[in-house]
Amino acid sequence: MHIEIVTTPNDALKESGFGSLKACNSVLDAVQRLGHSVRLNVCQTRACLDDIVKRRPGLVVLAVKYVPVTNEDDIWLSGYFSQHKVNFTGSPRDVLEFDSNKVKAKMHLTNKGIKTASYFIATPGQYKTESQLPVAFPLFLKPLDAANGNGIDDLSFVKNFADFESKVASLYVAFNQPILAEEYLDGREFTVAVIRKHNNELLLSAVEIIPPTSTNGLRILGAQAKKDDSEKMVKIDDDETRNRVAALAADAFNSLGARDFGRIDIKTNQGGECFFMEANLVPGMTYGSSYFPEACKIAHDLDYDKVVELLLAGGIARSSSTLPPNLQPDSDHLVAAL
16 A cells, blocks of 8 residues: 655644654654555645645555644644545544643543543633632643643642742743643553554553652653653553553543544542543654553553554555445544444
8 A cells, every 4th residue: 555644844833743753754664664655745835735635645644733834724634635535544633623622622521421630721810819710729730732741840730829820921921822720630640552443442552651750759741851751651560550541541532532543641649530631642653762652562562563553554444445435534424433
């Protein structure tokens, strides 16, 4: 099969998708080793995407969610290729909104009966006193849609109103968007790599993430820890905990309507109760460090090439499908039908 990978320069994005060009080349190499013809496209214009459509690949691997274009709206790749009836990996455009907007995902899953940390949205000066805050201290503050731990550090953990105001103001200046304030969960942190196999079963790779201890004695998974790769990912030895974490991830993945693959982040409180935190539906694929392939390796001893093979499985199955037009790759009804 002829497969094309689409990415865009990462410095133009708040959300990095698979990662750097190095990560995309690792995916390309793996696809080649699987015996496919493959091409990597670093697109910055609509014309670049139009050229891909003209070549009519059997599958397009979306390494980012969108391509920012100067003086135009961002081009969301799932919507673009769906419109042009080109088969692509990952979730449809509407589902990817749950990746980019943490609050939208939380609201959707809360309505589905899935537990998530209590939260509210804040802008500078919106709340005048502590008594007006919808959730009690301690709180955890982060940008509404930034990825890779951006904006998260020791000061994200706040225990009083002065610190709350200060962090909201600094994040607002840095990211120019409302701030997500969450109930602080003081338990363990997990991530689950989810892959929907061609037989529609979910492969769930649940692992625990242990951030380094900061100077303030906190374990916060922020941008610096991710940049330094100073956090640890470890196997979950306790069957009960692993099953609870995996079950919540599966429920979240299915309830969001996600397709093919994604990563679900989960935290617990001191009592061990699990809460959905966020979904990453275009997960990092940097060889040797990204959570998605590393979770698959730790939980199921899958090497990088096997992970890439599984990521492609759903898309390849759709390409070979004899489904009627309304259930072909561009259709929102495909997941429900399967």
